[in-house]
Each structure stands twice: as structure tokens, then as C-alpha cells.
Amino acid sequence: MALPTETAFVSDAHLAGGYWTRNRGTILGVAALVVAIVIIPFVVSSSLMNVAVFAMIFALPAIGLSLLMGLAGQVSLGQAAFFAIGAYTHAILLTTFDLPGPVAAVIGVAGAMLVALLVGLPLMRLRGHFLALATLGLGFIVAIAVREWDFTGRTTGIYGIPRPEVFGIPISNNGYFFWFVSPFVIVGLVLAINLTRSRAGRALSAVNDSELAAESLGVNTYALRLKVFVLSAGFAGLGGVFYAYQVGIVSPQVAEFHLSVELLLMVVIGGLASVWGALAGAVLIELLGEGLRDLIPILIPGATGEVQLVGFGLVLILVILLLPGGLHQVVIGLWDAARKRLRRGRAAGDTGAAEVAASDEPVAQLPRVSSPVPRGETILEVSGLTKRYGGVVALDAVNLTVPAGEILGLIGPNGAGKTTCFNIISGALSPSSGTVTFLGQQIAGRKPHVSALRGLTRTFQNLQVFTSTDVVGNVYMGRYRLGKAGILRGMLGLQGTEQHANRRTASDILSSMRLTDAADVAAGSLPFGRQRMMEVCRALSSEPAVLLLDEPMAGLSGQERDMLADLLRALRDAGLTIVLVEHDVGQVMSLADSVAVLDDGVLIAHGKPEAVRNDPAVMVAYLGTDVKKAESELEELV
Structure with a gap:
């Protein structure tokens, strides 16, 4: 089963309250990131500055891969292919056709997304290791094509890519380039987090729990996964654009398998359950890569890049075995422990309040019903x-x-x-x-x-529960067919009114089955009978x-x-x-x-x-x- 995404970090209570309540964690996290970005060029060495630049560049395809794996539950071993398409397209348009940088960048990203759309139409019908193998094959095809095609410079690649300018200021050093790429990473991070909390994001999280139950609520799983696959390729293509700018040359190395492994490791070590983990994983892997490049030749004289790839593989195995939730699991564990210590003194009062709340449950309300045909027909x-x-x-x-x-x-x-x-x-x-x-x-x-x-909605003989969210989150998913917000609106955060209305409706329906006291309880922890009642509420919420x-x-x-x-x-x-x-x-x-x-x-x-x-x-x-x-x-x- 896929790990829960941002939609299930805590209860669905973020749907209630004001903008600050719903987005407090994101706002504080982004503010801290901005402060760090401003300060870093002034306090780190030149070698670490180079690591920071590449960490931000690779954070973009890692964020895209995090959406694909953590949200859509699809394992891809071909993210480097889209990274290379973005880089090569951008470089060719700059050097051969002399297009303006922003135009070439947009076309580079669009090219990666177009290829993803074309290959995704058949590939997104695959599941599990079949999809992983298919994307691996795509990566090999792109790597061979750029190495053998005259237009891409064969093994020499494309060089002479000019440095960008912003408002007439040349981005001539790593400090400036770090500030140049960081805003795009921040915006991409916020858009990705918004997506995980959106109607589409919650649907994909539900699909990972039970595809059949999600489809029975109106989720077109194939189309939704295809859209996220294309979006993930767009993030990778944008990373390739910045890579071409930073290095000044695009060679077949950007399409090789080891880059896909590194990107996969960034996502896994950061934690599939968090978009923030992709950024943290990119920083850690770049630091680790720098260390391996220095350490492996000392341990194994004459060792080449293949040995370094083995090192990455060993790290990946250790992370999966010892820390399957990645850095996100550690952070959440520490945060939960801190909250428990802070609230320990108020435990008795909280228990009493919970008992009062359960006893004062509102009177049952009848879910909304509307029949499209007259009774008896x-x-x-x-x-x-x-x-x-x-x-x-x-x-x-x-x-x-x-x-x-x-x-x-x-x-x-x-x-x-x-x-x-x-x-x-x-x-x-x-x-x-x-x-x-x-x-x-x-x-x-x-x-x-x-x-x-x-x-036409159904329940199931064998319970189909969305375990990655709470009880009200399950019932909320029943509202999917009545919603309008898609991926774009979700990424821009333009669905607050719809989410509030659906949250209220879900709460009303829970009251009809006397489940109000369990609204914020993890769905998988409910007794069997109450899970059955929750499933009926979920079906009713779709009207x-x-x-x-x-x-x-x-x-x-x-x-x-x-x-x-x-x-x-x-x-x-x-x-x-x-x-x-x-x-x-x-x-x-x-x-x-x-x-x-x-x-x-x-x-x-x-x-x-x-x-x-x-x-x-x-x-x-x-x-x-x-x-x-x-x-x-x-x-x-x-």
C-alpha cells in the first residue's frame, strides 16, 4: 500500500478554520526556506555553494517524482529522460535557433510534458513493477537517442549555452544562480503542496488506498494519473532547463540511468509522504554525492562513477530497510513526541472535554436526496x-x-x-x-x-476504507463527483469555498449515523461495525x-x-x-x-x-x- 500523502499527515481539520489555520505549516516552512535562501550565499564555502545550486536544480524533478510516487502511487525509473528532454530542447533553441531564454525555457518544459503525454497514454494503463520497467525502457531510449543523433551533438553534446540575465544583471556566479533558481523551487513546492491537499490530490490518495472504491465515487483514475505523470515531467523539464544554464553544456550524461536512481533516492530518503521531503532529499543526496566522490577513490583506488552508483544503491537499500518513511518519518515522529509532552499536563481536561463532546452529539440529520426521475418510473x-x-x-x-x-x-x-x-x-x-x-x-x-x-454509488461486501485519512476525510471523498476543481485550480489553491461546503456536508452526514465523535479519528482504527457505517455515509455523501x-x-x-x-x-x-x-x-x-x-x-x-x-x-x-x-x-x- 502506498504511503499517505500530505492530505493525511494529520486529520482533515485543516479544511476547517481560516486561511492561516489551514496553511500555517506551509507558510512557516516557506518563510524559513526563504530566510535560508537569502543567507546561504553569504555564509557557505564555494564548494558547498555549488552543492546548494545543484540541490535546488535537482529538487525540481524530485518534487515532480514525489507527486508521481507519493501522491499517484506510480514508480518511475525514467525521470531523467524528461530532465534530458527539457535540457536538450532548451539548449538547442538557445544555440541553434537563438531564441530568447524565457521562450526557449517554456518550450523545453512543454516538450518534456508533451513527450510524457504521448508515452503516458499507454504507460499509465500499467501498474506496479510493469510501469517501473516501462519507464526504465523510456530512459534507455532517450539516452541512446541523444547519444546517436547528430542534432543533439552525439557524445559531444551541446555546448556554448550562454548564462542568463535578469533585468540586465548577468547570473555570473553560483550565489546569483542560487537566488535565480530558488524562487522557481519555492513556487513549485507550494504548488505541489496545494495539489496534495486539493480535490485531485485527495482523490489520488484515495486511489492508492482502494482504486475500486475511488472509482465507485466518480474518480477517473487513469486520467488523473496521466495528468500527474505529465505534471511530473514538467517539473523534470524545468530542472533540465536550469541545469543547461548552470553547466553551459548538455551531454548524454543527463539522460543516464544513474540520474534516475539519484532522483529516486532523493524522494525515498526524504519521504514519499511529503513534498518537503523531496527538497530535503535533494540537499542530502547532493551532499552525499559530493562525499562519495571524495571518499570512494580513497577507499577504492581507480574507482569510477559506476562504483559511486553502487554506493547510492547501498544507501537506498539501507533507507528502505531502516527508515521506510524517510526523513519525513523522523520529523513527524519528533513533532508528535514534542506535542505529547506539551499536552501531557492537560490530558485529564482533554479527556473530559472529549466525553462531553461525544455525549452532546447533534441530532441526526437526513442526507440530501434528489431523484432525477419521478417515483415509480x-x-x-x-x-x-x-x-x-x-x-x-x-x-x-x-x-x-x-x-x-x-x-x-x-x-x-x-x-x-x-x-x-x-x-x-x-x-x-x-x-x-x-x-x-x-x-x-x-x-x-x-x-x-x-x-x-x-x-450510481455503492458500498462493498469486503470493506474498502481509505486508511490514509480520517473518518470525515472518507466521507468527504464521497463529494468528489459533485466537485469541479481540477489539478490547475488545486495547485493554485482556488477551491477553498468548495472544500468548506463539502466538509460541512460530510460532517452533517456523519451525524446521521452518530459518527460525529469519530470524525477526526483515523479511519483504519475504527471498529469494524463503525467502519461499515462510515462506508454507508461515504456513499450517501455523493448524493x-x-x-x-x-x-x-x-x-x-x-x-x-x-x-x-x-x-x-x-x-x-x-x-x-x-x-x-x-x-x-x-x-x-x-x-x-x-x-x-x-x-x-x-x-x-x-x-x-x-x-x-x-x-x-x-x-x-x-x-x-x-x-x-x-x-x-x-x-x-x-
Whole structure:
């Protein structure tokens, strides 16, 4: 499982309060960074100044890689390829076409992003080590191309790149260049942090926890990952632009595999969970690299750069083994320990306050419901739905019609095909044949986010919890399909109003299930029953037109079952359409307006609860007897 990102460092309480409350840590961190940037050129030696310059240059592709790995959960071994594309494009435009520096820089960054888009279209369909190997191959292709292409100067590279000027002032030394590149790093850092806390960032964090659950809430995971891949390449391309300026020559070395390893090490050693870690990792790795360059020839006479690469590899292994969370883990651990010591004296008072807050929980409020079709009209229709796994038929020509504003109970013995039917309706599975029509549109065989965006949401038999955030963060994610802010607005921080409104709605929905006291508790630490209730709240927060509940009462106490049943009745009365799979037949019969029964993938009964309860075929399915015996037993009961 991917490490949690900036969205999950602490509780989602940063959504509440004013601008200072939400961004206090970022503001203080950036202020401290600015002070350090101003002071460093005056207090460090020339050799350390050179290290500082390259640390800031490589911080840019490291920040991009941090977004890709820590946020999008995608491992890339080809970040050096985009770094090289930015550097070479910028250098060629400056030396061959004599374009102005800013124009050449913009084109260099755009070139890296365009290549990322073209290769990302197929690559982002891969997962895990397959993607890592594919990006590794991309890196080798770029490295070979720049080494063999006349236009890139082959092994000689491109040289004679002029130093930039700012307001007529030549950037002629490392101190000036450090000040020249640092503002871009600061802006990139702030934009990246904003993204991790945005609607898109929270969605990607949820995808890393449970891709299926995120898609069922309307997240187009492929498109979102592709956008972050392209954005990451843009950061790398910008780093390549500054590298070309600083070194004055761009050679095939910038595309070699060892640079991708260094960038990967920067992100890992800094901590995947933090964008700040990418900057810290860049500084540390540049210092370590300088040390290895001096130390390895002493330890191993005649050693070359390959031996230094082995040194980086050993450091990477040690970090993963001993400090999997990187520097971020250390900092957060120290900060948490300090906070505990500061609050130790107030522990008794805090406990009392928490008890009062729990006892004073607000009265339950009904989540907002809006039905797109009048009550009684068909909102969801299943026709001839069949699913085969080789010679096994999980569903066999199932036909169902779901009227709007009613509760349909779907029951049957274990293995009857109920969850398979749910998975096909929601898009998690494709049918072998048959159709699913929702609001007049065919949705069978399409991704879950397609139907979710139209208002069809579900829960899961096996809990799908977003463990990287808290309870209110889980419910907040249900609002995704109703949001508008994309990656650009998220990076610019232009979604405060939307986030506040969604936070309030999530809190209101939690109160409907008496979960207000657990709002800021880590979702993974809740008892099973309360996690189940939280998942129902998450589905309701998307304001669905149809709600699919897969065994929502499993693991609930008697009181919780009664509370959920009352809520479902109230939602039904308010116009919500509900399809309910549940093993508690008595509860289904008391809740549902109609009941459908599956047995071995075949629909054996569909009608009013009383009629289904007395259907001999249903008795056979549940009691394991034959039809004639079931009919005689029924006659005796009557």
C-alpha cells in the first residue's frame, strides 16, 4: 500500500478554520526556506555553494517524482529522460535557433510534458513493477537517442549555452544562480503542496488506498494519473532547463540511468509522504554525492562513477530497510513526541472535554436526496445479464427492473451471484452478455466512474476504507463527483469555498449515523461495525440517484442495525432508490418494497416480500429441499 500523502499527515481539520489555520505549516516552512535562501550565499564555502545550486536544480524533478510516487502511487525509473528532454530542447533553441531564454525555457518544459503525454497514454494503463520497467525502457531510449543523433551533438553534446540575465544583471556566479533558481523551487513546492491537499490530490490518495472504491465515487483514475505523470515531467523539464544554464553544456550524461536512481533516492530518503521531503532529499543526496566522490577513490583506488552508483544503491537499500518513511518519518515522529509532552499536563481536561463532546452529539440529520426521475418510473434496468468464468455460469440471463424511490432487496444463498450482479451493475466487472441501463444510458462494461458520475454509488461486501485519512476525510471523498476543481485550480489553491461546503456536508452526514465523535479519528482504527457505517455515509455523501448496498449490516450491533434501517426508510421516503444485498432475510423483508432472489446465478423469484417469502422455489433454495416437499410444508403452515 502506498504511503499517505500530505492530505493525511494529520486529520482533515485543516479544511476547517481560516486561511492561516489551514496553511500555517506551509507558510512557516516557506518563510524559513526563504530566510535560508537569502543567507546561504553569504555564509557557505564555494564548494558547498555549488552543492546548494545543484540541490535546488535537482529538487525540481524530485518534487515532480514525489507527486508521481507519493501522491499517484506510480514508480518511475525514467525521470531523467524528461530532465534530458527539457535540457536538450532548451539548449538547442538557445544555440541553434537563438531564441530568447524565457521562450526557449517554456518550450523545453512543454516538450518534456508533451513527450510524457504521448508515452503516458499507454504507460499509465500499467501498474506496479510493469510501469517501473516501462519507464526504465523510456530512459534507455532517450539516452541512446541523444547519444546517436547528430542534432543533439552525439557524445559531444551541446555546448556554448550562454548564462542568463535578469533585468540586465548577468547570473555570473553560483550565489546569483542560487537566488535565480530558488524562487522557481519555492513556487513549485507550494504548488505541489496545494495539489496534495486539493480535490485531485485527495482523490489520488484515495486511489492508492482502494482504486475500486475511488472509482465507485466518480474518480477517473487513469486520467488523473496521466495528468500527474505529465505534471511530473514538467517539473523534470524545468530542472533540465536550469541545469543547461548552470553547466553551459548538455551531454548524454543527463539522460543516464544513474540520474534516475539519484532522483529516486532523493524522494525515498526524504519521504514519499511529503513534498518537503523531496527538497530535503535533494540537499542530502547532493551532499552525499559530493562525499562519495571524495571518499570512494580513497577507499577504492581507480574507482569510477559506476562504483559511486553502487554506493547510492547501498544507501537506498539501507533507507528502505531502516527508515521506510524517510526523513519525513523522523520529523513527524519528533513533532508528535514534542506535542505529547506539551499536552501531557492537560490530558485529564482533554479527556473530559472529549466525553462531553461525544455525549452532546447533534441530532441526526437526513442526507440530501434528489431523484432525477419521478417515483415509480424505471431508473435502473438489467436485461439478460450473464457472466461466465470459463464453464462456470455466475449469472444466467438475469432480468431486473428497479423503480425510482423504492428499496429492492436482492437475496439468495451464499454463492448465488448477488455480489457478481452488483459488480457488473457498478462497472467493476464486464458482463459476458446482457445490458445494464441507468437513467436511459447503457453502462454495462464501462468503468465504475462512468456510472458513479451519473449518480450510481455503492458500498462493498469486503470493506474498502481509505486508511490514509480520517473518518470525515472518507466521507468527504464521497463529494468528489459533485466537485469541479481540477489539478490547475488545486495547485493554485482556488477551491477553498468548495472544500468548506463539502466538509460541512460530510460532517452533517456523519451525524446521521452518530459518527460525529469519530470524525477526526483515523479511519483504519475504527471498529469494524463503525467502519461499515462510515462506508454507508461515504456513499450517501455523493448524493446518489441509486445506492447499491452490499451487506451493509454485516458486523453491526443490534442498535446500529436499527439505526441504519430507520435511515434507509427515511431516505426511501425522501426519494432515494436503494438496491440492498443482505443475508439477514428478515431485515430485508421488513425494509424492501420488492425482493429478488438469486440461486446459482438464476433469478428464481421477484415480487413483493410476502409473495417471495411464500414462494416454494425460494424455500427450496434456502432449505435445500425439493419443490414438492416445500409446497406441502407451505400448505401445512397455511
